Amino acid sequence: MTKYNNSNKLFEPRLVREALRQSFVKLNPTILFRNPVMFTVEIGTVIMLGVCIRIMAGEKSQGALVYNILIFVILLFTLLFANFAEAIAEARGKAQADSLRKTREDTPARKVFAVGEIYVGEVKVIPSSQLRKGDVFLAEAGDTIPMDGEIIEGLATIDESAITGESAPVIREAGGDKSSVTGGTKVLSDRIKVKVTTQPGESFLDKMIALVEGASRQKTPNEIALTILLAGFTLIFVIVCVTLKPFGDYSNTPITIAAFISLFVCLIPTTIGGLLSAIGIAGMDRALRANVITKSGKAVETAGDLDTLLLDKTGTITIGNRKATNFWPGEGVEEADFIEACVLASLADETPEGKSIIELAKANPHTYALKDARFVAFTAETRCSGIDLGGPTVVDGGAGSNGAQRIRKGAADAIKKIVNREGNIFPVSMENRVMEIASNGGTPLAVSRNGQALGVIELQDIIKPGIQERFQRLRKMGVKTVMVTGDNPLTAKYIAEKAGVDDYIAEAKPEDKMNYIRREQQGGKLVAMMGDGTNDAPALAQADVGVAMNSGTQAAKEAGNMVDLDNDPTKLIEIVEIGKQLLMTRGTLTTFSIANDVAKYFAIVPALFIASIPGLRALNIMQLHTPESAILSAVIFNALIIPLLIPLALKGIAYKPIGASALLRRNLLIYGVGGVIVPFIGIKLIDLVVSVWF
């Protein structure tokens, strides 16, 4: 994750100052009401304040004033610590988003006015903040792009390092799937016309900032369920503490209000209650640090649950694109003739594969003078492309072949169909060659001329180094990986096996992705996919987590629930881990918080009764000094543990893909058993200090 522009310092002084201020603002009961656990602590704090005032007014039965004031102050700090946790998480998320947003502060925009508004094609420089959705602006080499938008005319190289941290420039052009530009990035060359796609203040980044700031932050379903459980625990301890009063009356054991409230505050799960929202914000923040903008907190949560990842082969599993590596002319076909046919068929083929064929043939496309040429574009239905020539071809001024030609290049079975349709035979030797190439992981492209099979071009893929380990890791997490490729099944199988993915969709058409996602979802699985094209949009919307590349079309970005600023197809893997971290952090801190209760019972219960029932001294297994020191120590521990766990809440529990059972064992040991033991030690240590005064 080194390449991301994340500052890993947890407590930057500037953020801490802001968070400290917010900690007090958040004491407002109308804000705190959203968090039932901390809200009850606030009620307890107010009651303690009342007790302190009554003691000052002469009340005698509630113990020493200093002791009561101390309890009040510690409770207040418990609240402030919890508020601080939330505030610092918010501040960090906001700072991260701000640093992204800063790149798009007011820049001059050259707005193009429509016909008639001033006069045709008028361009006027206005501040970017005045751009509205649907406006069109111009950008040239050296300009900073003022707003998110879609290129409607032209092509440009763009430096996106301000957003992605990646210094290599990228090409963006009108039409196709790489037509989006992001505000704040810089045009390095050429000139483009861009249509604004978002209203100011409504970009994904703006939405994300709003999510972090809390104004529009909604609790996620899992957060709601956990809050219910925590509220339940709180209620149980309300019952335990309230009923203790008549029990005490029966046993002639007066219990002070301070002791009641201390017992209550210690028993309710304040640790997780105080950190819960910080954990959620930190999850979104971690996604942002990985340069992923999430549209909701729920998406991050869902990411942890993913069962299936649909990954495009190209760019994710293999490096870049396939390259032509060999020409295999069929029997009785001259190699030079075959190569020429291949070059002709690829002349108009703008795909990297097409270009690599010309490269391999070492031909210069500009030397071909073509008469009556009509290029046949690739379609998903025909699965082949080619060229129709009306007259003789002239190569390098010399004589080429004569007569009309129809050259087709494409998937072997598509070409075979053409050949068979013409009444010719697709030779067995070529069929064998196709099989051989495919089973070696290559992609065979067959070429035909006028319905006659000419030969096979071999294309090869290069699998990304280290990708196998990543898939291994995913498998251990229980995530199934599916490779999506346009390759034929044999090639797909070979690469799938070599890369270690669990399944593949070969010869994939856009609707195949959609169908696969639907099928998995019907089986109850949660599916994620990444995409950039407009034709990916339905599948992105259908997927439980759809990650659109920032370079992708607006439609794709609208359809997905996350946007990856880096356009990095392997990002899905990190997103899964961020989701799992988020849920695990919640689970482990809940366990820790509840496990703490054991020690707190043993600190406070004997302290409550020792005075009137000396026999219960035996329950004071920590040998705490006096009832007052025991109660103070427990409450202090309870307060201090919140700030001590803030770093953990913000950074998240490290996820280790060791299988669910091993993970549970590990976390139960650390946070469950640890949660039982730590407070015994902590309370005892605090007691040693507190007992100096009490």
Place this chain on the structure above:
Amino acid sequence: MNTQLMGVVAMYLLTVLLAIPLGKYIGKVYMDEKTWADRLFNPVDRIFYRLGGIRPDREMNWKQHLAALLTINLVWFLLSMLVLMNMSWMPLNPDGNPSMSADLAFNTTVSFVSNTNLQHYSGETGVSYLGQLVLMLFQFISAGAGMAVCAVVFQAMKERTTEKLGNFYAFFVRSCTRILLPLSVVVALLLLFSGTPMTFKGKDTYISLQGDTVHVSRGPVAAMVAIKQLGTNGGGFFGANSAQPLENPGYFTNMVEDISIILIPIALVFALGYILRRRRFAWVVFGVMTAGFLCLLIPAVHYETKGNPAISTLGVTQPWGSMEGKEVRFGPAASAYWGITTTVTSNGSVNAMHDSMTPLTGMFALGGMMVNSFYGGVGVGFLNFYIFIIIAVFISGLMVGRTPEFLGKKIEAKEMKIATIIALLHTLLILSFTALSSYLYAHDPKGNAGWLNNPGFHGFSEMLYEYTSSSANNGSGFEGLGDGVPFWNITCGIVMLLSRFLPIIGPVAIAGILARKKYIPESAGTLKTDTGTFGVMTFAVIIIVAALSFFPALALGPIAEFFSMK
């Protein structure tokens, strides 16, 4: 000493050995699979179906199941009130016992309908034989209803995305005819041959050595004892329950009766494994329950066989252990064993006086009822356990980095809400009613002096025990509590009602809602619920949620008493 312990170990092992095949049989009964007993029971069931207009193939959703359960319970409630308040002039009353007052009839009816069998009356003088028979009927049907509900939850856990969870009445009839009835016949015969009476004649008399004429109560005892043990009912024929020689004549009958207490609760766990085809999961559930059971049993046996420290300080040796309130035929170890089995399972029959047990044993008996799911009552024990599983799944599911799911179904806010309320309820009922009685006693010790034989810590334990027993639908008494007055009759009645039906409604609702959800297949990232680690987690949840919330109360009762006796 060793013989005592061996008797206890043998009893437990024998129970488990019997429970395993019985569990499989129960599983088959609920799955409607063929068993050897079909030829015998199919015609019997058909009679009931025809009489009741039941169509066993008409499947119900969870709401219809609950509606069925609550309606038949209402009918039973009215029937029982009618008989108990009018039995003095009705037939089968050779000893001329009187009818019950309204509040006592309410308490008794609720107590039997809710499978609690808290008895604020004495069987010899308080009920006629007709009354006993009606109560015995309830011992069957309340147990059968509990098992039927449990079968519904089993179905719901098994099914993948369905609303249809079988027919409640069919489950109910089959529970009674194919499980409870045959087992009761076997147990009753064993008791009968060992000397337990079975007659409709009135009191017998004999002339003692001193020349006095002694009247001995008798009646259809063997039949009632069998079902009160098997159905975790616990309501004895006689006031002294299974401590009475005619109810429990010797060590052999004691073994039979004690095995009967936990036989079906354990077998139901194995039935779960059979129905879900998840034997490992069943063993994990069994393991957690057994661990909890042993945590209560071992110290209880230890303290009872060690003897009473107050007597030891007098210089009196107690070679057997603490014998106060115990029967010589059973001894302290078997009495402690009974004490724990009867409290963990919500049975509530006794063969020794719990009031006289050493303080910590009293606490362990209380603990069993507070948790109420270490085996638990027939059917309902597993339902209570189910709530703890849901909470444990929720927390541990998060800990493995997924939103929680149980048996392929996602657990979300709605299920957590129900589970939390049910988990709260037991604590709420026990603590708040004990608080109420403590408050009343503390503010008017003279007016309520009749309540407590022993004031102080022990008196507090008595009140705590009474409500715990009511809320756990256990029915055993700490005795020493003057509980036959309207205050106790009514409050205990309310507690029993709420704590019987809400903890049934909750799990059935959760299971029904989960059954409707989409099934998510397991993957390597899914939390496995059939592992020891998950078992530990569930155990920890039970201890912290159920047991520890009673810690302050226990500290003021049995724990304080224990330390003050030292």
